[in-house]
Amino acid sequence: MRWLTDTLRGRLLVGAVLPALVMVLLVEWAFFTRYQDDQEKLFQEYGQAIAHQFGSAVEYADFSGNHEPLRMLASGVMEGNPLVRSVSVLDQGGNLLVQSGPARQYTLALNGAPQVISDKHFTTVVVPVQGSPLALEEDAAVWERGTRPAAPRVAGHVVVELSRAHLDAREREMLQVTLAIMLTGLLLSGWLSFRIAAGVLGKLDAVAAELNRQKDAAEQLARTDALTGLANRRAFDEVAQREVQLAQRYDTPLTLILTDLDHFKTINDLFGHFGGDEVLKNFAQVLRASTRSVDLIGRWGGEEFVVLMPGTTLEEACHAAERMRLAAVDTPTQVDGKTCDYTASFGVVSFRAATPTLVDLICRADAALYRAKRNGRNRVESE
Numbered sequence: 001m002r003w004l005t006d007t008l009r010g011r012l013l014v015g016a017v018l019p020a021l022v023m024v025l026l027v028e029w030a031f032f033t034r035y036q037d038d039q040e041k042l043f044q045e046y047g048q049a050i051a052h053q054f055g056s057a058v059e060y061a062d063f064s065g066n067h068e069p070l071r072m073l074a075s076g077v078m079e080g081n082p083l084v085r086s087v088s089v090l091d092q093g094g095n096l097l098v099q100s101g102p103a104r105q106y107t108l109a110l111n112g113a114p115q116v117i118s119d120k121h122f123t124t125v126v127v128p129v130q131g132s133p134l135a136l137e138e139d140a141a142v143w144e145r146g147t148r149p150a151a152p153r154v155a156g157h158v159v160v161e162l163s164r165a166h167l168d169a170r171e172r173e174m175l176q177v178t179l180a181i182m183l184t185g186l187l188l189s190g191w192l193s194f195r196i197a198a199g200v201l202g203k204l205d206a207v208a209a210e211l212n213r214q215k216d217a218a219e220q221l222a223r224t225d226a227l228t229g230l231a232n233r234r235a236f237d238e239v240a241q242r243e244v245q246l247a248q249r250y251d252t253p254l255t256l257i258l259t260d261l262d263h264f265k266t267i268n269d270l271f272g273h274f275g276g277d278e279v280l281k282n283f284a285q286v287l288r289a290s291t292r293s294v295d296l297i298g299r300w301g302g303e304e305f306v307v308l309m310p311g312t313t314l315e316e317a318c319h320a321a322e323r324m325r326l327a328a329v330d331t332p333t334q335v336d337g338k339t340c341d342y343t344a345s346f347g348v349v350s351f352r353a354a355t356p357t358l359v360d361l362i363c364r365a366d367a368a369l370y371r372a373k374r375n376g377r378n379r380v381e382s383e
Contacts, residue, residue, distance in 0.1 A: 035174055043167050044116050047125030051158035067097050074100035083166055088159040103161055110157055123162045129155045225299040228284035236298030240308050240358050247351045254310055254351035255317035258365035261303040262343045262377040275335040279342050282333040290324045314350040321346040321380045343378035
């Protein structure tokens with residue numbers, strides 16, 4: 001039963017703690033993944049916002065041929081923004097107009113669509129600059145005819161290269177925070193799960209203890225005579241077999257007393273079966289009071305009782321049987337206010353190495369008891 005409760009205890013703990021741990025891990029993983037995605041999106045939008053600042057300046061440079069405003073704007077962006085590694089401005093044909101910072105070489109597809117190129121260390125944002133059409137009379141005439149004017153042309157491209165070092169540092173910080181939160185969550189969920197499991201396990205232990213108690217009680221009941229509280233025949237036989245083996249192995253004395261109440265049928269006839277039961281219980285108390293704690297007393301059947309006395313010689317056992325006989329005579333039973341006197345006969349034998357069996361002891365003790373009955377009852381007979 002103990003191994004069963006230990007196994008159930010382990011399974012309950014795992015069943016309570018593991019789901020909580022898995023849930024915390026999944027939540028933290030989802031949170032950190034979402035944070036990374038949001039940070040990446042903001043990072044790219046930031047690069048695009050910087051690139052859009054160059055829109056009007058690129059158009060002016062393209063119209064006037066003066067690139068100085070572009071250089072000043074690029075330098076200002078570089079100085080005021082540590083995330084920006086380089087800023088490059090290309091014309092509509094992809095020719096470099098202005099460059100600020102150590103830009104890397106890329107093969108860019110200048111197709112008029114925004115581009116984002118990322119690797120482990122840098123993110124490059126390419127934003128096309130759309131030219132703004134002038135409001136001329138020809139355009140107004142086109143609108144009046146119901147046709148749309150041509151789409152705005154691409155005046156150039158702005159290439160912004162951002163360093164990912166700051167973003168990576170933020171992600172590492174957030175990872176540390178996430179791990180700290182996760183560890184706290186794991187500890188808290190583990191503690192709560194353990195407390196919940198402990199409550200269940202406490203009830204399980206109580207149930208197991210009650211089952212063990214009932215099991216022990218059932219075993220004790222199966223080995224005990226219900227009326228007298230002495231060992232029943234099965235229990236006596238198991239213990240007596242071991243004592244016979246010990247006596248044979250170590251050559252120690254062992255004696256057996258078989259006793260039977262005299263005229264027990266008459267007692268039942270006079271006092272009824274209730275009175276007979278009271279006499280049996282009274283005689284069981286006499287036997288207990290007349291023996292040692294190492295002696296084994298059992299109800300052999302009906303009104304027969306047996307006493308096994310380890311380490312006792314035949315002479316000593318005969319003296320003990322005589323004390324039992326006298327105690328029975330001196331201890332009558334009260335039944336419904338009436339005194340019920342009774343006596344008992346005893347047969348005493350000792351263990352013989354030549355016939356080392358319990359059956360031999362019982363048979364010889366029964367023969368000695370028969371002689372006591374035949375010689376007048378209320379007496380002790382031995383071999």
